[in-house]
Amino acid sequence: MPTKERIAKVRQVLTSRQTGLRVVLEDITITHNASAVIRTCDAAGILDVDIISAVQEPLLVNKAISTRAEKWVRLHHHSSIRECLAGLKRKGFKVAVTFLGEDSQPYTDLDYGQPLALVFGNESEGISNEALELADFRIKIPMVGMVRSLNLSVSVGIILYEAFKQRSAKGFYGTRQLPARDFDSLYKEWLKISDEE
Numbered sequence: 001m002p003t004k005e006r007i008a009k010v011r012q013v014l015t016s017r018q019t020g021l022r023v024v025l026e027d028i029t030i031t032h033n034a035s036a037v038i039r040t041c042d043a044a045g046i047l048d049v050d051i052i053s054a055v056q057e058p059l060l061v062n063k064a065i066s067t068r069a070e071k072w073v074r075l076h077h078h079s080s081i082r083e084c085l086a087g088l089k090r091k092g093f094k095v096a097v098t099f100l101g102e103d104s105q106p107y108t109d110l111d112y113g114q115p116l117a118l119v120f121g122n123e124s125e126g127i128s129n130e131a132l133e134l135a136d137f138r139i140k141i142p143m144v145g146m147v148r149s150l151n152l153s154v155s156v157g158i159i160l161y162e163a164f165k166q167r168s169a170k171g172f173y174g175t176r177q178l179p180a181r182d183f184d185s186l187y188k189e190w191l192k193i194s195d196e197e
Helices: 004-016 033-045 081-090 128-132 152-169 180-196
Strands: 023-024 049-050 074-076 095-096 116-121 137-140
Touching: 023 033, 023 081, 023 152, 033 049, 033 152, 049 081, 074 081, 074 116, 081 095, 081 116, 081 128, 095 128, 116 152
Parallel strands: 023 049, 023 116, 049 074, 095 116, 095 137
Antiparallel strands: none
């Protein structure tokens, strides 16, 4: 039976979950990176992570790196970036892709208060041309060193915590965003998981 403290923690975490902010991972190949990203998503209040992979096998998660955060984040698998992003756009999400091009804006200039899907690409190739075509915004993390990019999980952390800062200032983390039915369903599911730990 979950303790009173655990019950309060589950309720508080679910209240903070951001239904209007999603992370999309396109063809991520390194388990360490994906596991670290999922851990960061949980910490920043992300409920839904979309995973694009032509391979039908489930994403392997390194539980030592994720610290079992995958239990508290919903993973959605898609076979193509177009299928994923088109579906999110129909739900009212804008799409922001991480891209190092000249026409990309600094990630701090983006309004993270709007319904937003943040797309992060493959570790070596970045995002696909298809993702670029579907993007509403192109963002980048400014760098002044010799290397062109940061590690995937570091990039996700930097951008998600800018979103966290902006959304916190607007009171998004203090107001429940999940519809009552989803909240109640996840509440029961999470308490059951907690009871099995």
